[in-house]
Amino acid sequence: MNRKELFQLIKRKRSFLCIGLDTDINKIPKHLLSTDDPVFEFNKQIVDATHSLAVAYKPNIAFYESMGSAGWDSLEKTVNYIRSVTTDIFIIADAKRGDIGNTSAMYARTFFSTYNFDAVTLAPYMGLDTVTPFLEYKDCWSIILALTSNKSASDFQYIQDKNGTHLFEDVLKTAETWGSDDQIMFVVGATKAEALQEIRKIVPDNFLLVPGVGAQGGSLEEVAKYGMNDHCGLLVNSSRGIIYASTEEDFAKVARKKATELQEEMELYLEDFGLL
Amino acid sequence: MNRKELFQLIKRKRSFLCIGLDTDINKIPKHLLSTDDPVFEFNKQIVDATHSLAVAYKPNIAFYESMGSAGWDSLEKTVNYIRSVTTDIFIIADAKRGDIGNTSAMYARTFFSTYNFDAVTLAPYMGLDTVTPFLEYKDCWSIILALTSNKSASDFQYIQDKNGTHLFEDVLKTAETWGSDDQIMFVVGATKAEALQEIRKIVPDNFLLVPGVGAQGGSLEEVAKYGMNDHCGLLVNSSRGIIYASTEEDFAKVARKKATELQEEMELYLEDFGLL
Numbered sequence: 001m002n003r004k005e006l007f008q009l010i011k012r013k014r015s016f017l018c019i020g021l022d023t024d025i026n027k028i029p030k031h032l033l034s035t036d037d038p039v040f041e042f043n044k045q046i047v048d049a050t051h052s053l054a055v056a057y058k059p060n061i062a063f064y065e066s067m068g069s070a071g072w073d074s075l076e077k078t079v080n081y082i083r084s085v086t087t088d089i090f091i092i093a094d095a096k097r098g099d100i101g102n103t104s105a106m107y108a109r110t111f112f113s114t115y116n117f118d119a120v121t122l123a124p125y126m127g128l129d130t131v132t133p134f135l136e137y138k139d140c141w142s143i144i145l146a147l148t149s150n151k152s153a154s155d156f157q158y159i160q161d162k163n164g165t166h167l168f169e170d171v172l173k174t175a176e177t178w179g180s181d182d183q184i185m186f187v188v189g190a191t192k193a194e195a196l197q198e199i200r201k202i203v204p205d206n207f208l209l210v211p212g213v214g215a216q217g218g219s220l221e222e223v224a225k226y227g228m229n230d231h232c233g234l235l236v237n238s239s240r241g242i243i244y245a246s247t248e249e250d251f252a253k254v255a256r257k258k259a260t261e262l263q264e265e266m267e268l269y270l271e272d273f274g275l276l
Numbered sequence: 277m278n279r280k281e282l283f284q285l286i287k288r289k290r291s292f293l294c295i296g297l298d299t300d301i302n303k304i305p306k307h308l309l310s311t312d313d314p315v316f317e318f319n320k321q322i323v324d325a326t327h328s329l330a331v332a333y334k335p336n337i338a339f340y341e342s343m344g345s346a347g348w349d350s351l352e353k354t355v356n357y358i359r360s361v362t363t364d365i366f367i368i369a370d371a372k373r374g375d376i377g378n379t380s381a382m383y384a385r386t387f388f389s390t391y392n393f394d395a396v397t398l399a400p401y402m403g404l405d406t407v408t409p410f411l412e413y414k415d416c417w418s419i420i421l422a423l424t425s426n427k428s429a430s431d432f433q434y435i436q437d438k439n440g441t442h443l444f445e446d447v448l449k450t451a452e453t454w455g456s457d458d459q460i461m462f463v464v465g466a467t468k469a470e471a472l473q474e475i476r477k478i479v480p481d482n483f484l485l486v487p488g489v490g491a492q493g494g495s496l497e498e499v500a501k502y503g504m505n506d507h508c509g510l511l512v513n514s515s516r517g518i519i520y521a522s523t524e525e526d527f528a529k530v531a532r533k534k535a536t537e538l539q540e541e542m543e544l545y546l547e548d549f550g551l552l
Contacts, residue, residue: 022379062375062382068352068390069345076344096375098399099338100426103298106338114344123374123399125421127428145401150376152403155450159437167435167443174431 001090001118001139002182003207007231009055009088014267014276016232017259018056018092018209020239021046021078022063027244029251039067039074042251044081046243049252051086053263056235058092058209079116090118090235092209096145098123098130105133112137119143121187121209124171128178135179141207142184144175147199149189149212172202181205188227190218190236196226207233213262214241220262224269232275238262277366277394277415278458279483283507285331285364290543290552292508293535294332294368294485296515297322297354298339303520305527315343315350318527320357322519325528327362329539332511334368334485355392366394366511368485372421374399374406381409388413395419397463397485400447404454411455417483418460420451423475425465425488448478457481464503466494466512472502483509489538490517496538500545508551514538 001009010016021043025033028042035041047057059078064071082089093111097120098104111120112134119141122131134142147157147168157168165173178184188199190212199208208227212218213236220236227234238258246254270276277285286292299315308314323333335354340347358365369387373396374380387396388410395417398407410418423433423444433444441449454460464475466488475484484503488494489512496512503510514534522530546552 024382060375060379060382062373062379062386066382066385066390068386069348072345072348094375096373096399096402097338099336099370099372100424103336103338106300106336106342110338110342110344114342123372123401125399125401125432126372126424126426127431127433129426129428148376148402150402150405152405155403156401156443156447157403159435159443159446161435161437162440164438167432170432170435 003231006090006207009090010232010270011276012088013053013055014270015053015055015263016234016236016266017054017262018058018235018237019046019050019054019242019259020094020211020237021057021059021243022239023243024063025067027247029247029249031249037074037077039064039071040077040081043078045252046255047082047085049256050242050259051082051089053256053259054089056090056092057082058094058237060094060239076115083116092143093117093120096121096123098126100126101129101133104130108133108137112140119185121145124175131175131178135183140183142179143209144171144184144186146172146186147188147192147195149191149216149218153189169202172199176203176206185209187211190220190223191216193219193222193226196223200227200229204229205231205233207235209235209237211237214238220265228269228273232270236266279507282366282483285366286508286546287552288364289329289331290546291329291331291539292510292512292542293330293538294334294511294513295322295326295330295518295535296370296487296513297333297335297519298515299335299519300339301343303523305523305525307525313350313353315340315347316353316357319354321528322531323358323361325532326518326535327358327365329532329535330365332366332368333358334370334513336370336515352391359392368419369393369396372397372399374402376402377405377409380406384409384413388416395461397421400451407451407454411459416459418455419485420447420460420462422448422462423464423468423471425467425492425494429465445478448475452479452482461485463487466496466499467492469495469498469502472499476503476505480505481507481509483511485511485513487513490514496541500542504545504549508546512542
């Protein structure tokens with residue numbers, strides 16, 4: 001899926017919502033624990049209830065990996081299930097990987113070949129050759145961490161170089177040249193919405209994956225105001241705020257309600273921006 | 277295992293060799309492919325042949341992950357097999373993970389609880405809260421990327437801040453304060469041996485995990501000269517140079533020969549430094 005196709009998907013669904021499938025077996029409703037694969041069963045019901053409202057799903061790999069090989073089986077079943085329910089979806093592996101070339105080639109194989117993801121999040125610290133093997137998969141995206149939503153983001157991302165440029169700005173400037181706008185996206189936390197104006201001066205065209213709305217306190221309105229471009233250019237993620245909005249038997253219904261609230265708000269911003 | 281115990285292990289084995297188990301099913305000897313689990317069988321024979329010479333093994337997780345859940349099973353069997361053969365060993369998950377707090381807690385669970393690793397490599401870009409959950413496992417180590425061995429390391433790691441300090445030096449200075457020398461280690465590539473003198477001024481006491489000897493061209497002699505401290509302070513890794521030294525049926529025997537050459541050279545440096 002290229003940038004234009006992703007924008008068409010956003011227009012069809014009147015949404016730029018990404019739902020984070022951070023599925024923790026200790027947090028899902030208790031009645032699911034007697035099923036064969038509680039993590040998959042939870043995801044399946046969330047997907048059934050929300051896929052008409054979301055343009056993307058983003059399983060965070062840590063939650064699956066922590067369960068060993070059984071967790072990877074649940075992940076594979078989840079990706080395959082999403083693909084079976086709809087072709088109108090973008091699936092992101094939130095993996096934050098990054099290693100030397102021959103090793104990154106293995107990670108690229110994991111997410112784009114062994115599993116059937118459209119995109120993977122990558123850490124920039126080791127530079128270009130950690131990203132190149134991912135770019136060789138022509139229809140797939142590398143989503144590079146720029147300014148993250150966590151408190152400690154300031155430890156290094158705000159370091160200023162000799163010209164006064166912050167490290168996250170250096171990452172944007174450099175990594176933007178590594179590939180086309182059809183393959184390179186950046187992570188910018190919603191908790192840093194005020195920075196989006198400056199970020200858009202550096203990467204006017206790239207899509208941004210924006211976590212941090214919901215449980216982490218970011219404002220969707222500000223993200224849209226400062227981050228939207230003529231291709232929308234935003235995938236805004238909510239994880240805990242949707243999937244754990246209820247931990248009772250009605251969890252999927254309540255997740256749909258929360259996702260609907262976000263989709264309807266997003267539709268307004270898309271209209272305000274003249275994109276619908 | 278704390279820093280003192282790791283040093284005792286190094287003295288007992290007269291070695292600071294770490295063997296990287298970057299086991300790629302496309303590179304292992306063909307006669308193993310008919311076994312039930314070729315990746316595990318390969319690792320088992322490498323471990324049998326080399327465990328008396330190495331103080332550490334370091335499976336790079338990408339190689340296992342790329343095979344899906346079956347790969348994770350091979351990894352688990354490998355770790356358990358190493359533990360069954362010897363208690364005199366340190367096992368590192370080369371995973372280069374890093375995510376926000378609640379997610380890093382999942383990764384910490386993966387490597388220190390679901391699997392039985394002593395240490396995990398971590399990317400520093402997102403700051404302290406990505407590392408804290410790992411430090412809560414008191415006998416386990418966080419090995420933070422500082423100066424990596426790949427060519428593109430210079431993309432960001434050599435950026436100079438307003439004071440002329442390189443990013444990798446800022447990472448060392450900051451991350452050194454995150455925990456004790458019994459839990460924090462740093463990755464410094466052997467291909468950057470000349471930087472070790474300056475690095476030792478910043479982190480005189482921390483252990484360094486040094487990849488890049490062998491296939492990547494780093495010099496063991498220079499690493500020892502510039503990096504060794506009074507606890508040795510070095511784990512020098514070789515992966516491809518040992519495990520793929522032969523791709524025939526004699527692979528384990530040849531791996532032992534290569535590992536012996538490195539161990540004997542290391543013993544000399546330990547003696548020269550007055551540590552044996």
